[in-house]
Amino acid sequence: MGADRVVLDLEGLQQLFDRLVKQGYDLVGPTVREEAIVYDHVRTVADLPVGWTDEQEGGSYRLKKSDDERVFNYAVGPQSWKRFLFPPIVRLWQADRKKNTETVKDMHQAKRYAFIGVRSCEIHAIAIQDKVFLKGEYVDSEYKARRESALIVAVNCSHASSNCFCASMQTGPKATFGYDLALTEVTANGSHYFLVDVGSERGASLVDLIPHRTVTEVESRAADQVSEAVRISKVLDTTDIKGLLYRNYENPRWIEVANRCLTCGNCTLVCPTCFCNTVYEVTELAGRHAERWRRWDSCFNVEFSYIHGGSIRSSPMSRYRQWMTHKLGTWIHQFGTSGCVGCGRCITWCPVGIDITEESRAIRENEKSMVQTGGMQVPNA
Numbered sequence: 001m002g003a004d005r006v007v008l009d010l011e012g013l014q015q016l017f018d019r020l021v022k023q024g025y026d027l028v029g030p031t032v033r034e035e036a037i038v039y040d041h042v043r044t045v046a047d048l049p050v051g052w053t054d055e056q057e058g059g060s061y062r063l064k065k066s067d068d069e070r071v072f073n074y075a076v077g078p079q080s081w082k083r084f085l086f087p088p089i090v091r092l093w094q095a096d097r098k099k100n101t102e103t104v105k106d107m108h109q110a111k112r113y114a115f116i117g118v119r120s121c122e123i124h125a126i127a128i129q130d131k132v133f134l135k136g137e138y139v140d141s142e143y144k145a146r147r148e149s150a151l152i153v154a155v156n157c158s159h160a161s162s163n164c165f166c167a168s169m170q171t172g173p174k175a176t177f178g179y180d181l182a183l184t185e186v187t188a189n190g191s192h193y194f195l196v197d198v199g200s201e202r203g204a205s206l207v208d209l210i211p212h213r214t215v216t217e218v219e220s221r222a223a224d225q226v227s228e229a230v231r232i233s234k235v236l237d238t239t240d241i242k243g244l245l246y247r248n249y250e251n252p253r254w255i256e257v258a259n260r261c262l263t264c265g266n267c268t269l270v271c272p273t274c275f276c277n278t279v280y281e282v283t284e285l286a287g288r289h290a291e292r293w294r295r296w297d298s299c300f301n302v303e304f305s306y307i308h309g310g311s312i313r314s315s316p317m318s319r320y321r322q323w324m325t326h327k328l329g330t331w332i333h334q335f336g337t338s339g340c341v342g343c344g345r346c347i348t349w350c351p352v353g354i355d356i357t358e359e360s361r362a363i364r365e366n367e368k369s370m371v372q373t374g375g376m377q378v379p380n381a
């Protein structure tokens with residue numbers, strides 16, 4: 001491998017894109033669409049959200065023009081990379097009846113993606129989905145085909161939204177693993193460049209093919225200060241969080257949050273680690289053709305937990321409790337890691353602004369007061 005750190009200018013970034021396209025990658029990166037920053041096909045640096053930033057609160061997301069021409073000056077938007085690695089809907093196989101029954105299996109024609117602008121919390125989220133889809137007893141071949149060929153160009157965060165809490169989950173704001181290249185965007189004294197950390201042989205050979213220069217000590221320090229300067233104000237206390245949630249199935253806070261929750265499932269759809277899905281068949285009426293599809297589902301849907309004769313989570317309270325307890329507690333038991341990377345999407349995109357950090361804090365405080373008063377508190381007491 002060549003140098004671990006080099007510098008690219010904007011033209012160099014464009015040449016990186018050109019080189020990736022030449023090598024057959026399908027470039028996916030952040031772009032502005034319908035007043036949000038979404039992940040879509042990009043081809044040039046101009047397709048990226050140049051000069052845009054965002055403001056996020058509970059249940060609120062706004063784009064606004066920033067006062068400079070930075071390319072990656074925003075926090076994560078509504079989409080995550082799971083929509084490419086684990087697409088919202090996919091045909092698993094199809095079968096045609098001819099003279100003799102013949103099954104035509106869909107071959108996984110996964111695209112060779114190059115993901116541009118992957119944040120540290122998102123790399124952690126991908127690693128979590130890797131555990132789910134690749135490292136258990138059954139390997140998901142659909143996911144595997146997409147994941148193995150994906151190239152990751154990370155971006156170290158220079159801006160956190162008020163809903164980010166990656167510091168609490170130890171998932172950001174600086175990428176530490178899981179990338180081929182990691183960019184830090186620096187604007188200082190009229191210059192605008194990207195410091196590139198090389199994370200793999202594949203990344204190193206790419207860098208060798210594009211114009212770059214050696215990094216100076218001053219530039220290296222300036223890049224390190226970018227992530228160090230990010231202020232993350234939201235906190236989730238993870239102390240014994242699994243034990244806390246296991247002890248509090250009957251905490252009255254679940255009733256309070258259920259009164260606000262619309263069970264719309266937004267939080268699960270925007271979450272980069274949620275993986276619930278459903279599989280169903282469609283058959284042509286004449287019986288000559290059948291297909292099996294998989295699409296995202298959500299534990300907030302009543303049908304999701306339907307078991308011969310009824311749903312086992314019929315109340316909104318039981319569905320919210322299941323989601324949060326799984327995310328922060330039983331996920332650790334199941335996969336050895338939290339199911340939450342602190343990206344804050346579920347807070348921003350919840351139509352009523354329910355905040356997983358506030359809910360967890362309220363349960364902790366309720367538990368304390370229950371211990372002090374020796375009994376159950378009524379909601380809002």
Ligand code: SF4
Pocket residue numbers: 260261262263264265266267268300349350351352353354
């Ligand atoms: S917590 Fe918010 S986003 Fe999630 S299901 Fe309830 S209302 Fe919808």
Ligand code: SF4
Pocket residue numbers: 267270271272273327339340341342343344345346347356
């Ligand atoms: S639970 Fe919320 S904050 Fe945590 S990873 Fe999912 S969307 Fe992000």
